[in-house]
Amino acid sequence: MAKRRGWGGSPPDTDEEASRRIVAAAVDLIARTGAEISIADVAESLGVIRQTVYRYFPSADALIRASATASVAGFLDRLTAQVAGLEDPVEAMTEAVVFTLAEVRRTPHLGIVLSTTNSSAHPEGMTSDEAQIFGMTMIHRFDVDWPRYGYDEAALEDLVEYTLRTMQSFFVSPGDPPRSDDELRRYLRRWMGPGIAAQQGL
DSSP states (O other), X not given: OOOOOOGGGOOOSSHXXXXXXXXXXXXXXXXXHSSOOOHHHHHHHHTOOHHHHHHHOSSHHHHHHHHHHHHHHHHHHHHHHHHTTXXXXXXXXXXXXXXXXXXXXXXXXXXXXXXXXXXXOOGGGGGSHHHHHHHHHHHTTSSOOGGGGTOOHHHHHHHHHXXXXXXXXXXXXXXXXXXXXXXXXXXXXXXXXXXXXXXXXO
């Protein structure tokens, strides 16, 4: 293995450790800046050259996604706690959307894993495979008995896509002024709720 320079005077012993430290540095930068970061930013923070980072991550986008994925486990735990005990699908999905939108404002990594940024540079990512998988992971943690309400896996995938598209609209245009959490709950129950409940009658 080639000798690595920089790294705060303590080079990693393995490629796996190097990758973890690069991701950790990116996570820290995203948390401090609240925006996407470059390979050069991460390299500078680690005291290495850009080529060292490129050895493990071929692009800034790959690094950002790895950093975001590493950061969302805590969000999933917080979301699970937030919707715990909500067995009605409308109430569970409403609370999940409200909570997620609030968390994106507080946690830049979450917006990045959903391919949304403050500039909405990548809105198409809201329906990407990664976002869909993330959404399915979220929805399977709910206390809702989905089959009871007519949902099989295909219907759940459609529900996740619909919900991601709904959240996308609030990411892109939150309103002026944005709705409060309670106002947003009322809005979602009124307009998103009937669509969610309709699955049971199909």
